Each structure stands twice: as C-alpha cells, then as structure tokens.
Amino acid sequence: MSADGAGDGATDGFGLDHLPYGVFSRDGGPRRVGARLGDRVVDLAEATGRPELATASLHALMALGPAVWAETREQVRDLAATGVAPSHDLADVVLHLPFEVADLVDFYASEHHATRVAEILRPGQDPLPPQWRHLPVGYHGRAGTVVVSGTPVVRPRGQGRPSREEPDRPAFGPTRRLDLEAELGFVVGVPSALGSTVGVDALVDHVFGVVGVNDWSARDLQAWEYVPLGPMLGKSFATSVSAWVTPLAALDAAWCDLPGQEPAPLPHLRHADGSTPQGLDVRVEVEVAGTVVSRPSYATTYWAPAQMLAHLTSNGAALRTGDLLASGTISGPGDDERGCLLELTRGGQVEVAGRGFLEDGDEVVLRYSAPSTSGGRITLGEVRGTVAPAAG
Structure with missing residues (x-):
C-alpha cells in the first residue's frame, strides 16, 4: 500500500466487506464524508467529486x-480495491458526529433486560407490564444531546428520591448511580409522509445503517421521575454513538431468527x-475502566x-432523515450477558470492576462485531466515553 493508498483492511474487521461511512476533517479543514478501510479513511469527496459527499454530514447521501446507497457502495468498493484512492491515516483525522440527528426514539426491546430491571426496581410485582409482549415499548429522547464517540460525558445533576434525613423533601445534586447502556442504533435515511405507515417489509427502504449506542443513564434520577x-x-443528558455508520448492506450475513414471540x-x-421479522447477530463487548464486564448479544x-x-x-x-432508533439495553440470559451496571451489580448490591456504578474518570468502551458476507466478522464502530x- 502506498503512503496515500488504502489496503484491504481484511484483518481488523474494516475490510472491503464492511466500508462504514463517517465524517472527518483534517488539519482544521472542512468536514467531508469518508469510508474506513483498515486504519485509513478514504476521502470520498475527493475520490468521486460527488457534491453529497463533500458535506459535513451523511444527511444528503442518506x-x-x-x-x-447501493450504487455508492459499489463505487466505494471499486475505489478502495484499487489501493490508490485518496486517503488519510486514521490517526491524522478528527472524526465527527456522522449525521444530523432528527429524532431519537429509545426502545426497551430486550426481554431479559426488562425483566431484570423490573425485579430490581419493582420487586414482588409482575416483571413485564401486560402490553410489553404486544408492542415494542419506547420513549422519545433528546436528539440534541447525542454526541460522537470520544466526547466526555459530564455527570448530570438532578432530583432524586428523598433521603432518610429529609423524607419529605427530594434530594438534588450529582447522580450517584451513573450507568451505561449498551445498545444498537438504526439510522433512518429515507423519510415517510405524515399520516402514512411503514410496514415490517420496508426496513431496507428506509434504514441507511447501524451505529453503536451508549444511552447513559442516571438511575437515581430515573427511579424518582419515571x-x-x-x-x-x-x-436526556447524553447519548453516545459510534463515529462510523455501518451500511445495512454490510450486515446481509448477520440476519438471524428471533428467540420467539409469544403470543x-x-x-x-x-x-x-404471518412470520416475524428477523433480528441481527451483533455481539457486544462492554468494558469499564479497562475491564471487560459483559458480552451480550x-x-x-x-x-x-x-x-x-x-x-x-x-x-x-412521520420518519425524518437522521432519525435514530435505539434498541434499548442489549442483555442476554446469562450473568455475563448483561448490558448495564444496574443489572450487573443487581441494583448496586455487588461490585463489578471494583465499583457499583460509574465513577468520575471511568472510561466506558462498547465494541461491536457481526458476521461478514466474506465469512469472517466485521468490526462495527466502537463507542467510547x-x-x-459534575459541572459547578
């Protein structure tokens, strides 16, 4: 590979079978769209001359x-395969939030997570509300607090349950139960008209790709207000996403049957x-302060x-270009498949990596991988924070 070229990147999960999109800048210059190949960032604006790739967001392309999307992916693969496409070393560029977030909807799609959280927060009650198995429960979040991987997360302040000392007065201050949530996000490209519906067969017509998501949570604030x-x-204080958006087409080999839905x-x-749509075989690794604490799927x-x-x-x-649909915490049936500290610590009763909840200075890293069309695995963009x- 020449100094300005790009190799196949096949050994690190960022090869020709992946080619995720991101937005980068170099030496304080303008932001533009790039594709990652190994440890290189292919400059798609320079390589193609296409105006929608010479922008500070993936919005126009999406x-x-x-x-x-299909034509662009083929063009990018052809350019990358030549080994002479204009590119930069990953270490020499700054990565930015890759798309303009229109709306954020966070779902609660894991039965294992929902059940464990209910057992912790509402012991003795039915773990799942009656509607949970009939519809994907979710809430509308704040798009303006979505940040790119690597952005520091300031410990939020807020109102929590009254203390024993003042049982009639809620407490206000920095959260003492700051948590992570390992999630997968789906990025909408094509909008829909207000008043219309989008069926389960139309996912590929609207969703451009996926990102890793950490939906940071203040559990003491959440328990008091929810x-x-x-x-x-x-x-609402911060949601981190990966700098790289994996095209849905790169996940063709990752589709798998769901565990089962009843009723x-x-x-x-x-x-x-009458059949149900498929899920995705995406594995997640959760690291807290340098220690891997969980590997949910x-x-x-x-x-x-x-x-x-x-x-x-x-x-x-209506859907809008840039809508982000997050899966909710990804948790499996095993003790080592819990996607948040609330579950891992059983509500703070035990320590994980020497702590109950996140401490100031802790770095959380979420890593993702999925089966590849070439037979190996691709590495999705990681999420760091x-x-x-707390301010003030």
Missing part, C-alpha cells in the same frame, strides 16, 4: 435512498405470511428492528 410518564432527565404479534408487526433481543420501525409509524408518525465530574 436521503437519496436505497438505489443510490412514573407516570417515563424517563426524562435521567436519560404472536398483531398483523402490523408480522410479514404477510443482540441476537437474544425480543423485538426485531423492523417491528420497532413499523410500530413507531403505525399511528401515522469518559465520565467527567
């Missing part, structure tokens, strides 16, 4: 739809033949991404 309308300040979902959440999730999309639009809500002390 809005063009599946036919253009009844009756759900999370607000306990979730059968309503018709709008099934294919016309998205393949164990109860609700499929196509069902989340279909339910979100079933009332006629370091906890900074």
Whole structure:
C-alpha cells in the first residue's frame, strides 16, 4: 500500500466487506464524508467529486435512498480495491458526529433486560407490564444531546428520591448511580409522509445503517421521575454513538431468527405470511475502566428492528432523515450477558470492576462485531466515553 493508498483492511474487521461511512476533517479543514478501510479513511469527496459527499454530514447521501446507497457502495468498493484512492491515516483525522440527528426514539426491546430491571426496581410485582409482549415499548429522547464517540460525558445533576434525613423533601445534586447502556442504533435515511405507515417489509427502504449506542443513564434520577410518564432527565443528558455508520448492506450475513414471540404479534408487526421479522447477530463487548464486564448479544433481543420501525409509524408518525432508533439495553440470559451496571451489580448490591456504578474518570468502551458476507466478522464502530465530574 502506498503512503496515500488504502489496503484491504481484511484483518481488523474494516475490510472491503464492511466500508462504514463517517465524517472527518483534517488539519482544521472542512468536514467531508469518508469510508474506513483498515486504519485509513478514504476521502470520498475527493475520490468521486460527488457534491453529497463533500458535506459535513451523511444527511444528503442518506436521503437519496436505497438505489443510490447501493450504487455508492459499489463505487466505494471499486475505489478502495484499487489501493490508490485518496486517503488519510486514521490517526491524522478528527472524526465527527456522522449525521444530523432528527429524532431519537429509545426502545426497551430486550426481554431479559426488562425483566431484570423490573425485579430490581419493582420487586414482588409482575416483571413485564401486560402490553410489553404486544408492542415494542419506547420513549422519545433528546436528539440534541447525542454526541460522537470520544466526547466526555459530564455527570448530570438532578432530583432524586428523598433521603432518610429529609423524607419529605427530594434530594438534588450529582447522580450517584451513573450507568451505561449498551445498545444498537438504526439510522433512518429515507423519510415517510405524515399520516402514512411503514410496514415490517420496508426496513431496507428506509434504514441507511447501524451505529453503536451508549444511552447513559442516571438511575437515581430515573427511579424518582419515571412514573407516570417515563424517563426524562435521567436519560436526556447524553447519548453516545459510534463515529462510523455501518451500511445495512454490510450486515446481509448477520440476519438471524428471533428467540420467539409469544403470543404472536398483531398483523402490523408480522410479514404477510404471518412470520416475524428477523433480528441481527451483533455481539457486544462492554468494558469499564479497562475491564471487560459483559458480552451480550443482540441476537437474544425480543423485538426485531423492523417491528420497532413499523410500530413507531403505525399511528401515522412521520420518519425524518437522521432519525435514530435505539434498541434499548442489549442483555442476554446469562450473568455475563448483561448490558448495564444496574443489572450487573443487581441494583448496586455487588461490585463489578471494583465499583457499583460509574465513577468520575471511568472510561466506558462498547465494541461491536457481526458476521461478514466474506465469512469472517466485521468490526462495527466502537463507542467510547469518559465520565467527567459534575459541572459547578
């Protein structure tokens, strides 16, 4: 590989079978769209001359739809395969938030996570509400606090349960139960019209790709505020996403059957033949302060991404380019498959990596991988974030 070229990147999960998209800048210059190949970033604007790739966001490319996505992917693969496409060393560029987040919807799609959280927060009650097996539960988050991997996360302040010393007065201050949530995010490219619906068969017509997601959570704030309308300040202070967006086409080999849904979902959440949509075999590694604490798999999730999309639009809500649909915490059945510290520590009763919840200075790293069309595994973009002390 020449100094300005790009190799095949086949050994690190960022080869020609992957080629995720991101937005980068160099030496303080303008932001532009690139594709990662190994430890190089291919400058797609310079390589192609296409105006939608000479922008500070993937927004323009994402809005063009599946036919253009496929053409672009083939063009990028051809350019990268030559080994002479204009590129930069990954260490020499700055990576930015890759798309303009329009709306953020965070789902609660893992049965294992939902059950364990209920057992911790509502002991003695039914772990799942009656509607949980009939629809993908979710809440609307704040798009403006979505940040790119590597951005420090300031410990939030907020209101929590009254203390023993002042049982009639809620406490206010920095969260003492800061948590991570390992999730997978789906990025919408093609919008839909207000009043229309998007069926489960139309996922590939609207979703451009996937990103890793850490939906940081202040558990003490969340526990005090979430009844009756759900999370607000306990979730809204920061959501980190990977700098690289993996095209949905790069995950063709990762589709897998769901563990099973009982009772059968309503018709709008099934294919016309009555079958349920598939999930994705995406594995996650969760590292806290240098220690790997969990390895959950998205393949164990109860609700499929196509069902989340279909339910979100079933009332006629419109999709917008840049919408981010997050899966909710990814957790499996095993003790080593829990995707947040709330589960891993059993609500703070035991320590993991020497702590109950996150401490100032802790770095959290989420790593993702999936089966590749070439027979190996691709490495999705990681999500990093370091906890900074509360402001003020």
